[in-house]
Amino acid sequence: xxxxxxxxxxxxxxxxxxxxxxxxxxxxxxxxxxxxxxxxxxxxxxxxxxxxxxxxxxxxxxxxxxxxxxxxxxxxxxxxxxxxxxxxxxxxxxxxxxxxxxxxxxxxxxxxxxxxxxxxxxxxxxxxxxxxxxxxxxxxxxxxxxxxxxxxxxxxxxxxxxxxxxxxxxxxxxxxxxxxxxxxxxxxxxxxxxxxxxxxxxxxxxxxxxxxxxxxxxxxxxxxxxxxxxxxxxxxxxxxxxxxxxxxxxxxxxxxxxxxxxxxxxxxxxxxxxxxxxxxxxxxxxxxxxxxxxxxxxxxxxxxxxxxx
Numbered sequence: 001x002x003x004x005x006x007x008x009x010x011x012x013x014x015x016x017x018x019x020x021x022x023x024x025x026x027x028x029x030x031x032x033x034x035x036x037x038x039x040x041x042x043x044x045x046x047x048x049x050x051x052x053x054x055x056x057x058x059x060x061x062x063x064x065x066x067x068x069x070x071x072x073x074x075x076x077x078x079x080x081x082x083x084x085x086x087x088x089x090x091x092x093x094x095x096x097x098x099x100x101x102x103x104x105x106x107x108x109x110x111x112x113x114x115x116x117x118x119x120x121x122x123x124x125x126x127x128x129x130x131x132x133x134x135x136x137x138x139x140x141x142x143x144x145x146x147x148x149x150x151x152x153x154x155x156x157x158x159x160x161x162x163x164x165x166x167x168x169x170x171x172x173x174x175x176x177x178x179x180x181x182x183x184x185x186x187x188x189x190x191x192x193x194x195x196x197x198x199x200x201x202x203x204x205x206x207x208x209x210x211x212x213x214x215x216x217x218x219x220x221x222x223x224x225x226x227x228x229x230x231x232x233x234x235x236x237x238x239x240x241x242x243x244x245x246x247x248x249x250x251x252x253x254x255x256x257x258x259x260x261x262x263x264x265x266x267x268x269x270x271x272x273x274x275x276x277x278x279x280x281x282x283x284x285x286x287x288x289x290x291x292x293x294x295x296x297x298x299x300x301x302x303x304x305x306x307x308x309x
Contacts, residue, residue: 020057023067030068030143031075033114033306037138038079039086040099040123042299051078069149076135076153083131094221096229098289099123100296101258101275102304108260114308115260117142120277120289123259124216125175129168136161137168143308181280189283190262194253197240205237210284215239220293223274236288256300265300266290275300 024031031052035045052074064070090097099120109115116122117138126134135154139145147165151158189208196204215236219225230239244251249268256265256275264276275297279287291297 019061020059023061023071024053024056027068027071029305029307030309031071032304033308034072034075034138034143035079035082036102036306037117037123037126037142038076038083038134040127041086042100042102042304043295044082044086045079048075048078048082069145072139072143072145073149073153076139080131080135080154083134087131094219095225095227096216096218097127098216098218098277098291098296099259100299101263101277101291102299102306103302104257104260105303105305106257108306109257111260111308114142114306118259118306119261119279120259121279121287122172122176124289125172128175129171132156133164133168133171136164137172140165141169141172177279177281177286181282185283186262186280189280189285190255190264190278193278193285194255194264197244198251198253200241200244202237202241205240206233208283208285209233209236210281210286213284213286213288215288215290217290218293218296220295222294223292225290225292260306272297272300 028049031049032045035048036042039045039048052071055074055078056071059070061067101120102118104118108118126137129137132154136150139150139153140147145153147158147161150165151161154161156164192204192208195201196208211233212231213233213236215226215230217225226239230236247268250270252267252270254265254267256263258275258277262278262280264278266273266276274290274292276291277287277289278285279289
């Protein structure tokens with residue numbers, strides 16, 4: 001064994017025996033999920049985890065009763081700080097801003113509540129909350145954190161946190177899909193949309209799009225995209241097929257799982273062009289969220305593990 005291998009093994013052995021490292025690694029997927037739910041950006045969530053780690057290693061673990069809760073508290077505080085600066089960046093963002101899509105593991109889709117909270121549609125609703133409201137809603141509704149612990153994370157008293165949670169829940173519930181969608185109905189609608197979009201069948205698109213469907217596109221100033229939402233089945237169908245007619249490359253569309261929900265990958269001459277998240281009600285599509293910004297497509301080739309536990 002070389003000296004380099006010996007040093008590397010010594011570092012691994014030291015880290016494995018370090019309780020701070022063990023706790024952080026054990027809960028890393030949870031902490032990333034908390035940060036991502038708060039921010040809608042994997043890159044910013046990773047930065048938050050770095051900041052969380054730097055603060056965690058300075059903590060006296062003998063004084064920490066619940067390491068998981070303490071790590072979530074640090075992550076929440078750092079996410080709130082990042083969320084405020086991110087809000088300023090969004091003000092100068094070119095065109096429409098959409099959450100960064102993640103290719104997720106199969107278990108995420110099986111957790112119905114987690115998958116709903118990660119959907120493009122709901123994450124856009126969370127964008128309409130204040131930073132504190134978003135933190136309280138995410139911690140309470142997605143991660144089932146107690147009010148006392150949330151209060152410590154957002155620097156409020158528990159009574160105030162309960163009021164914020166009630167207000168945020170009411171706001172989100174008013175904007176949630178009005179009816180649950182069965183997996184079979186979702187699959188059928190997705191197949192119909194994929195087939196119609198690929199073949200240029202406008203009637204096929206109109207049959208699967210809800211009358212009040214909304215299409216949002218995020219090019220980030222790097223790729224051409226609609227600067228404002230396209231609303232209504234006829235306008236959305238014509239927008240999609242008009243864009244397809246202008247292509248000088250071969251378009252292929254394939255199903256995927258984005259943020260724990262059905263989605264589509266769009267490729268031009270086998271090169272990834274964008275990712276589309278989709279929301280459904282009944283047997284119709286109500287929302288199309290197309291991300292073309294290449295800076296937001298780095299998490300599509302490899303699965304990102306997410307968890308609420």
